[in-house]
Amino acid sequence: MTPRYPRHKRATLAAATAVAAGALISTGLATSASAQTPAGTAAKPLAAAPAALSAAARTSLIQKAQADAAATAQQIGLGAKEKLIVKDVVKDADGTVHTRYERTYAGLPVLGGDLVVHTAKSGKTEGVTRATKATIKVASLKPQITAAKAAQQAVSAARTLGSAKSTANGARKVIWAGSGKPVLAYETIVGGLQDDGTPNQLHVITDAATGKKLFQYQGIENATGTGKTLYSGTVSLSTTQSGSSYNLTDATRGGHKTYNLARKTSGKGTLVSNSTNVFGTGTASTSSSDQTAAADAAYGAQETWDFYKNTFGRSGIKNDGVGAYSRVHYGSNYVNAFWDDSCFCMTYGDGSANKDPLTSLDVAGHEMSHGVTANTAGLDYSGESGGLNEATSDIMGTGVEFYANNASDPGDYLIGEKININGDGTPLRYMDKPSKDGNSADSWSSSVGNLDVHYSSGVANHFFYLLSEGSGAKTINGVSYDSPTSDGSKVTGIGRDKALQIWYRALTTYFTSTTDYADARSGTLKAAADLYGSGSTEYNTVAAAWSAVNVS
Incomplete structure (x- = not known):
């Protein structure tokens, strides 16, 4: 990786x-x-395009799919030790349903075992799209190396990549099916900081029999990357009034909120608020209290929500009507931006010399789209x-x-x-x-x-x-x-x-x-x-x- x-x-x-x-x-x-x-x-609207589903309708489809998961597993030829867990459901305008599943084997998560079952309106299974075609079967569920050793190796891998203050949160047993023959493995997530200041979330997969590193990927998906904004001019923002002040909470788009980290690198920060319903100055500033970057971030989140809603009928990143949140003024001289699925949030640095915040429209759309990918295909970041x-x-x-x-x-x-x-x-x-x-x-x-x-x-x-x-x-x-x-x-x-x-x-x-x-x-x-x-x-x-x- x-x-x-x-x-x-x-x-x-x-x-x-x-x-x-x-x-x-x-x-x-x-x-x-x-x-x-x-x-x-x-x-x-296209015949095979996704239909707009209410939150209740989507929940109902997911619940039904989960209730039928055992029968579905048997129908598509999974083994007796395998179970399906519903991740998402897409229904087309013509009634076809595409159900995305994660898989377990003997109770262990199967990484690289995800699949999508395509079902016609009649209920007939039309096909299955699989992350792996390999049969999930391992000879033993007893590891030959300890979880502590796997974690130690994962920390070493993170340090080799330049991560500082690396710590592992322990190792969990999984079945690795992302490449080659499925094997019993450990997944270790290593925290700390990458060398540019981005939070580290390195996932390391270690063979539980041999101790060999099988795979690794970075779980923090970062990139380069109203109000009176720096990049988009003066725009309209959906805000919320609280007493005599206003804040950057967009109640019309899942409750998205914009926070100011004020140069910190952890926590949510402070919800951006103002005594008037105007945010930002439209000009660059190196002050961590400046609201211009927040205005750009809120506008980017707003436009991204509307783009997905009006182009694809998707309501929010998870298609459940719930908004993420944004954090601006992350760190100092941080030349990056990132999406973190664990906090369901976008985070933006202020760039070199803290004068070029990475809050432009395409960067905002880029970051939130990492969230969409994480909650649909889940493409491995490697x-x-x-x-x-x-x-x-x-x-x-x-x-x-x-x-x-x-x-x-x-x-x-x-x-x-x-x-x-x-x-x-x-x-x-x-x-x-x-x-x-x-x-x-x-x-x-x-x-x-x-x-x-x-x-x-x-x-x-x-x-x-x-x-x-x-x-x-x-x-x-x-x-x-x-x-x-x-x-x-x-x-x-x-x-x-x-x-x-x-x-x-x-x-x-x-x-x-x-x-x-x-x-x-x-x-x-x-x-x-x-x-x-x-x-x-x-x-x-x-x-x-x-x-x-x-x-x-």
Whole structure:
């Protein structure tokens, strides 16, 4: 597994993420296919698109699925020691139900054993999408090494990656099925701090028989990344009045709250409040009491909620109508932002010299989309699945930016272009040609899975751009792009709206924790067939866009 950023000291972070010099070449104004649909407009309902479910209806479906779990396990061929635990349910407009399950074996969690059962309106099982095709069976449930030894090795692994003050919370027995033959293992979660100040949550999987490290991934999913905001101008925010003051609680979107950590690195901080219903100044400040970063974070959460609700019918990150919360002014000179599923929250640093908070619209959408991924496909944050995890956040963060249709931050296919993380005004990542950042992959190769997940994500980012806008040179919202293909082919895009629908359906219906790029091609083709028909223009373009990034 590679860490979120290469393990350099903070002083070299800019170099680690620096983009290559040079601009994209414009050959004149070209209108994107997706630009024909106004940003912020809900997509036309599709027969195989998810139906909007009330909280009561969703709960009822989950309860029924759990009540039938034993029968379902037997029907799909699981062994007598295996049980299913319902994680999520998606119901299509045509009545098809997709139930996502976690699995246990002899009472132990099976990591990499997740699966999705697809059931027609008639009740007939139409298929199963599995994270692993291996039969779950282990010879013995008695470990040969102690939990203490596994924990000790996990702490050593964290220190090797640059984590300071590393401590393990103990090791639990699991069945590891994420790769190879399923085995009895320990999972240890190591706390502490990563070398850039991000909280550590390193999950280390250790073979309980041999003591060999099998896998590791970082559980803190961090990235670079009204009020009078710094990045989005003056915007409307949904706030709450409490006595004679106002605070950043959005009761209309699941009760999302925005807190100020005031340079601390733990706790919730203080709920942002003011004597007037105006937050921020619209200008940069190095003060930890400044409310501008909070205004940006609250606006980003608001737009992300609305994007998912109006584009996919999803009510909140878990699709249960409950809002997460945001924390701003984390640490000092912290050049990052992260999603943490354990606190169900987003956290934003203030950047170099505490003057460039990482609270721009696409970063906010990126972080909360990590939460959506964690509560749907659960893509492992390592290797190719980790790249797909990161790309999903870039794709959805881009969708949020276009959806918001904000004149101060128009939609584009650049990631983090507002936050100046490189110190020279260049974006963090480019979706049309990912290699422009000097590190990311434009197309797939057998070594892509060895890259940092922010760089292996380039393959899927490039695919999404090609699917949306097509290859070649064009200008969209004033930004010039010139997207190549690995095979020299010409791709004509189907528009961003359709591309988003296809990616979201694949994520929530066909991706699992171990999905790699070949699986992603298969999943998105199935999604395109569901939504637009096998052999449709949309289906054929999905195939062409994957081929254009060397995924076949």
